[in-house]
Amino acid sequence: MQGLMMDMPLLISSILQHAARHHGDAEIVSRRIEGDIHRYTYADCERRARRLASALGQLGAGPGDRVATLAWNGYRHMEIYYAAGGMGGVVHTINPRLHPDQIAWIVNHAGDRFFAFDITFLPIVEAIAPKCPGVKAWIAMVDADRQPGSAAIPGLLNHETLLAQGSEDWQWPQFDERSAVALCYTSGTTGNPKGALYSHRSTVLHAYGAALPDAMGASARDVILPVVPMFHVNAWGLPYVCPMVGAKLVLPGPALDGKSLYELFEAEGVTYSAGVPTVWLGLLQHVAANGLRFSTFNRTVIGGSACPPAMIRTFREQYGVDVIHAWGMTELSPLGTLSRLQNRHLSLPAAEQQKIFEKQGHVIFGIDMKITGDDGAELPWDGKTYGNLMVRGPWVVREYFGGEGGDPLVYDEQGRGWFPTGDVATIDAQGYMQITDRSKDVIKSGGEWISSIDLENLAIAHPAVANAAVIGVAHPKWDERPLLIVALKPGASVTREELLAFYEGKIAKWWTPDDVQFVDAIPLGATGKILKTRLREQFRDYRLPTA
């Protein structure tokens, strides 16, 4: 027997329509590349997104057409998200920190037909345009009177001019909720990047899940500033979550340094933010150096790579900001788990609670997870046994764009597909997951595993250390041994011996790195994660003193 309820497709356009109708005067505030602060409401955004969708239609865009963006977090980017997706097309966000050759490769692989960009990126676009013959129209996201001329891009269009040509009578179409809405490529640290193609259904369900109180916990009382870029897995879903709950949205544009962020936090009354650990280093340094306090900021999601425990403590103890440690991946839209306390944890001493905050956390309903051994057998949830982390759920990829790499799933006895995350993790009896390492970063010493994340977290807690990375280096007896690579804070000094002594009593003795190397800066990839591939290359000829 079938249920007798309405069959309304879950489409992203309904999120913005809801915001326009029920939170119509809630604001979207953007720091623009033009330099000023722009403010308007969800109602304005919805109207302009409809105009833009109709204008894209006039240019010949139709269902399934990919509209690429190379842009910071800003209101025009929001309009393209909803215009392209809401009309039945696909918004394909591209990370501007990638090499132009990689960007051109991705544009061609994705089959992008339209390409919108902040004019900060004009040099990149000029370099790739001749290599991307499939792109039918290039659109500059800037005020019409600031429109640049470009010999390399004949017929360059303008976002505002285009919008003015669109019709406000245009209405959002209804179609199958399984239609594609957004495309994001994985960072591709090994081999070519692969595309995760989200559907309307997966995106709306992810937003519902993300908004839950023990997940991101977003509400209409919040003022949310995603530091995480809209080109990094759709800013972790916030461009959908914020209008869904009616939160005021603050978009920081290109100014992601500590000072600019702090000023925007204070001026707009930001309560909530989200970003990778590296951006918070900059903010915390600025706030500490100038003796500042936050007036409204009270919690932030930190994920994308392991949040150093020292950062969680500093935020909580010195600034009263709750850190919600989160784990996810491009292939998961991206949220999988977040670490928040449950009733049973409330009476625990602070040190025990801190241990929970350091975990990557509990799944959001919708995601199921397990850890398996190399033989595929499921491993116990005892908080000690580590294994390959596998996930399934309605916002997890089942296949990559273009069928790249074949079927990525691993099937269990019931024939259910699980996505192998490539992460190694433990799960405790209460279902809290903790990442041990990326499986390719874990250090294999004498048949046992050493977590590079644990060693990095401890090193970062040393007052002289700005950033740290640990890689495995070949060793004749043990296979691999850990090498600690550190960048010091400006003006700070510490010796190799002092750093190694800093580990004493905090880890098993055999985990202690065999050596320390000092570098000016730890190389970071396009999404702010440590580029271990680069470090492995850099230290290829390095020999451990113990070898």
Ligand code: AMP
């Ligand atoms: P990406 O798809 O580029 O966002 O990368 C996803 C990967 O980032 C995951 O598979 C993890 O290895 C890593 N990652 C994300 N969040 C965390 C976290 N909170 N702690 C440790 N690793 C993380």
